[in-house]
Amino acid sequence: MKIYPTCSICKHYDSNKEYCTLLEEMTTGTNQEKPSQCVKEGAYLRDINVLLDSYHLYKADEEVPYDFVIDKSKLPADKNGKPLFVLTKRGMERAIPAYDGVELISDFLLGVNKVLTFQGQRELIYDLGVDLAKKVAATRNVELLILPGEENSTGIPSEVKRHMVYQSVGKRRMPVGENYDEYE
Known part of the structure; x- marks a missing residue:
């Protein structure tokens, strides 16, 4: 499975301020351009707590399958068996x-x-x-x-x-x- 890095799944991204603390500039969580450069430079640090959404698995110009759902199967569950x-x-x-x-x-x-x-x-x-x-x-x-x-x-x-x-x-x-x- 190919993953397209975005700012939202990088540890350097401050989602409250929509700001990259590494590059010290404003960005959006769905940005796929800046992270690709950070990956090349070895500066991209994946936040493993963020689940992969469609924009991590498909390019902006690709069609997302109508039945796409975020995979919650690896999450721990609460006492009722619901994913946390x-x-x-x-x-x-x-x-x-x-x-x-x-x-x-x-x-x-x-x-x-x-x-x-x-x-x-x-x-x-x-x-x-x-x-x-x-x-x-x-x-x-x-x-x-x-x-x-x-x-x-x-x-x-x-x-x-x-x-x-x-x-x-x-x-x-x-x-x-x-x-x-x-x-x-």
Whole structure:
């Protein structure tokens, strides 16, 4: 099986910032050009936790079979036999518990809730900031593991706003045309 390297499966790719820490430049996860050069130079470092998606197995101009599915057969399973994966900005990844003692329960289609995983907590802190990410973690009765450099994260305003809007949808009916700026 031929694999086309992309930035999303390279350890040097920061998926939150869409940035290559090796080349020190912006890139996208599906980029197949820059990684091919990194492979030639011996600088490409595969992140084995990211599962191969169609854009890792087919060139951009190739047709992907209609029945293509990501292979989850080698993933560990939860107590119900469902594969343990988490959906992140990198793609589908092997779910790594946020810390020892966190029980991972998976949904066959949606995977493990982000806040239960190490990589998911990184994204939540980046997107929502430490304070709001702590509240999200509390809803699942887990601790938020804050790494050095994350402690002052305030999040991305548009992501915080989106989170607040989605949280309010179940609490009250939101009329069409309502001004969502109050959720900033």
